[in-house]
Structures are given as structure tokens and as C-alpha cells.
Amino acid sequence: AQSVTQLDSHVSVSEGTPVLLRCNYSSSYSPSLFWYVQHPNKGLQLLLKYTSAATLVKGINGFEAEFKKSETSFHLTKPSAHMSDAAEYFCVVSPPMDTGRRALTFGSGTRLQVQP
Amino acid sequence: EPEVTQTPSHQVTQMGQEVILRCVPISNHLYFYWYRQILGQKVEFLVSFYNNEISEKSEIFDDQFSVERPDGSNFTLKIRSTKLEDSAMYFCASKQRNTEAFFGQGTRLTVV
Numbered sequence: 581a582q583s584v585t586q587l588d589s590h591v592s593v594s595e596g597t598p599v600l601l602r603c604n605y606s607s608s609y610s611p612s613l614f615w616y617v618q619h620p621n622k623g624l625q626l627l628l629k630y631t632s633a634a635t636l637v638k639g640i641n642g643f644e645a646e647f648k649k650s651e652t653s654f655h656l657t658k659p660s661a662h663m664s665d666a667a668e669y670f671c672v673v674s675p676p677m678d679t680g681r682r683a684l685t686f687g688s689g690t691r692l693q694v695q696p
Numbered sequence: 697e698p699e700v701t702q703t704p705s706h707q708v709t710q711m712g713q714e715v716i717l718r719c720v721p722i723s724n725h726l727y728f729y730w731y732r733q734i735l736g737q738k739v740e741f742l743v744s745f746y747n748n749e750i751s752e753k754s755e756i757f758d759d760q761f762s763v764e765r766p767d768g769s770n771f772t773l774k775i776r777s778t779k780l781e782d783s784a785m786y787f788c789a790s791k792q793r794n795t796e797a798f799f800g801q802g803t804r805l806t807v808v
Contacts, residue, residue: 614796616799622801623787623800623801624802625799626796626798629796670738683741684731684789686738686739686740686741687738689738
């Protein structure tokens with residue numbers, strides 16, 4: 581079984597300040613973890629992924645996330661927010677990626693607002 | 697860059713009508729999925745499909761739902777008799793064995 585908890589439904593930051601979106605997971609195996617972003621009226625775009633290699637993962641648009649097994653966390657960070665980062669962010673867990681038949685489990689999402 | 701494409705982008709249908717949502721996965725992918733997102737709620741898994749059969753489905757995916765890969769390129773989701781609560785954004789996704797899932801832009805289904 582697997583589950584994901586995104587601790588904040590809304591996060592508001594000022595442009596140029598750091599972003600932290602929190603995610604905790606639960607899994608009975610070594611999971612793969614992802615962050616997807618959804619801009620208004622758009623599909624789901626992969627930001628970054630963790631698949632049991634390096635625990636600090638860098639993604640697109642300056643985002644990164646750190647896998648901490650002891651804390652069962654996979655928080656998403658960015659040093660400096662940009663207006664274009666305003667979107668919905670989903671933390672997603674899956675079984676190891678070679679078991680492709682199994683489904684992804686999505687967190688409930690965090691809406692990021694960026695104030696000018 | 698290859699991408700998953702979904703048609704139509706918007707579909708409005710009357711309650712009780714059948715709808716077919718269409719997806720063209722990335723051509724060399726082997727695993728196919730449908731997810732849905734009711735407005736304001738989380739993305740929910742519906743069904744996964746591999747080797748021409750359903751490999752996993754959620755409790756949402758009842759007898760009103762079916763999937764098909766009719767011609768080796770399309771992957772369709774059919775809802776036989778739509779209900780108001782089927783209104784949602786439906787996402788198709790595909791993946792290779794050791795890659796992440798690639799999602800389409802979604803089809804917004806509105807049942808009136």
C-alpha cells in the first residue's frame with residue numbers, strides 16, 4: 581500500500597523568495613517519487629523524479645527535492661520564486677518504476693501563489 | 697518531443713449518454729492509464745492497461761467504464777451511461793517500463 585500527504589493545500593510566497601512545498605509518503609516498498617505541476621487549464625508536467633539513485637534530485641525550472649527515508653519526506657524547494665511558478669503541485673508515489681502495471685498515487689495538491 | 701495527445705479537449709454530454717474519450721499514447725510505450733480529477737479534488741486512478749488487458753483498476757472503475765486499445769495506437773475510455781458525478785478532467789498517461797508516466801493535456805467532461 582502507498583499514500584501521499586501534502587501538508588499544505590495553499591502556499592503563498594513573494595516573488596524572489598524561497599519556495600517549500602511539503603510532502604510525506606507512506607509505502608510498503610522502496611518507492612519512486614515524483615513532483616508534477618499543473619498550470620491552469622493545462623495537463624500534468626513532470627518537474628522531477630526520485631528513483632533510488634541520488635537523494636537530492638534536480639528538476640526543471642530550478643526546482644529540486646530531497647528524498648529523506650528516515651523522515652519519509654520528499655519536499656520540493658526552489659531558492660527564488662518566479663511569477664510563472666504559480667500553479668498546482670502534486671507529489672506522487674509509485675512502486676519501483678519497473679513494475680509499470682501499478683498505479684500512481686497522487687497527493688491532494690498544493691496551490692502555489694506568487695505575489696509580486 | 698513525443699507527447700500523449702487527448703481528444704476532445706472539452707466534451708459536454710447529457711446524463712445517460714455514452715461518451716468515448718480518446719488518447720494517443722507515446723508510440724513506444726507499453727503501459728497505459730486513465731486518471732480523473734473532479735474539480736477541486738485530487739487526481740484519482742481509474743485503470744491501468746498492459747499487454748491488451750486491464751492490469752489494475754480502482755473501485756471507481758465500475759461496469760459503466762471500459763477501456764480499449766482498438767488499433768495499436770489509440771487508447772479509449774468509454775463511459776456507457778454518464779452520470780452528473782462523472783463530470784471531471786480525465787487524464788490519459790503512458791509509460792515505458794522504467795520511465796515516469798507522461799500525461800496528456802486532459803479532456804474536460806461535463807455531464808448536464
